[in-house]
Amino acid sequence: MHDSGLSQLDRGLSYGDGFFTTMLVENGIIQLWSYHQQRLLTAQQQLGFPVLQLDKIKAKLEQTLQDKALAVAKITVTRGLGGRGYSLPEHVSPSVFTSISEFPSHYLDWRQQGIRLGIAKLRLASGNITAHLKTLNRLEQVLLKQEADTQQVDDLVCCDIFDHVVEGVASNLFWVKDNCIYTSDLKGAGVAGTQRAFLLDTVSQSPYQLKTGQFAIEQLYQADELFVSNALLQFAPVKQFAEYSYSQFPVCRWFQEVVKHAS
Known part of the structure; x- marks a missing residue:
């Protein structure tokens, strides 16, 4: 598993082969994390992805959230690099992307x-x-x-x-x-x-x-x-x-x- 820039060969870009969750952050804390964790776990299992280290992903993301009173955090997971065609690569190494953005104030x-x-x-x-x-x-x-x-x-x-x-x-x-x-x-x-x-x-x-x-x-x-x-x-x-x-x-x-x- 690696956190990197998006390659043109990434299956998320080529086939939409991946999943994500978008989370509310209040005072540096991800709200309802257990529900987002279950969403990611369900997608991982049903789409046949390798086991993800969700606790480590969350911990790394939280390091950048400490000063956020109100924000949006997002975790995106793709199946990683793969060759041309729908068949899965022999060795799957998911790509994990995290991002933080402003909360939509009109909400x-x-x-x-x-x-x-x-x-x-x-x-x-x-x-x-x-x-x-x-x-x-x-x-x-x-x-x-x-x-x-x-x-x-x-x-x-x-x-x-x-x-x-x-x-x-x-x-x-x-x-x-x-x-x-x-x-x-x-x-x-x-x-x-x-x-x-x-x-x-x-x-x-x-x-x-x-x-x-x-x-x-x-x-x-x-x-x-x-x-x-x-x-x-x-x-x-x-x-x-x-x-x-x-x-x-x-x-x-x-x-x-x-x-x-x-x-």
Whole structure:
């Protein structure tokens, strides 16, 4: 395993053969590290990568985070150098890249004031065996982000080819009806986010019920509340969805308070 500049022969560049996780840093500490660690471990195992020394990667990254009050850290892993063609090299030596960047300041406004949510025309492919992993193949999300910008909204409700609600462009999506939280089970498409995993682990301590499954977008029109999550945004309410407006976000606010005390 080596940490280096990107070679033209790196399989991450040639084939998107790799995975990553993006993490929130507060006061020099990576938030919800155990969830990011599990994400990396799951991808490593399911993609057949050699064992990664995740504790050492984290320790090296943390050396540069000590003076960061609020920042973004990212770990990217590729399968390393390989020859031409899809076949794996005889000896795989993963490349590990770490980076630190500024926290998107508008996310603080989104957490408090909410986001505008549109509906994507582009449909997510369903049945991809790596869909739930955070792999380096993100072209669907690139195109969806372009569509969100064209619609002049902050995010989009993305459905699969069967018109089941899946997620946002770069977030997981939740909606509430009669104190029950609904979200996609992600069986056909969609990324299993770290913040989503935190919610699934925490909801049993909340006053709310949870139901996962495959849902039609019409159910969102009846929702009392909608909110989204990702590692940097944590939880943010939806203030406008299509022609519907919302001003009260009790469920989202509950999870916002809980995640403040998690690490």
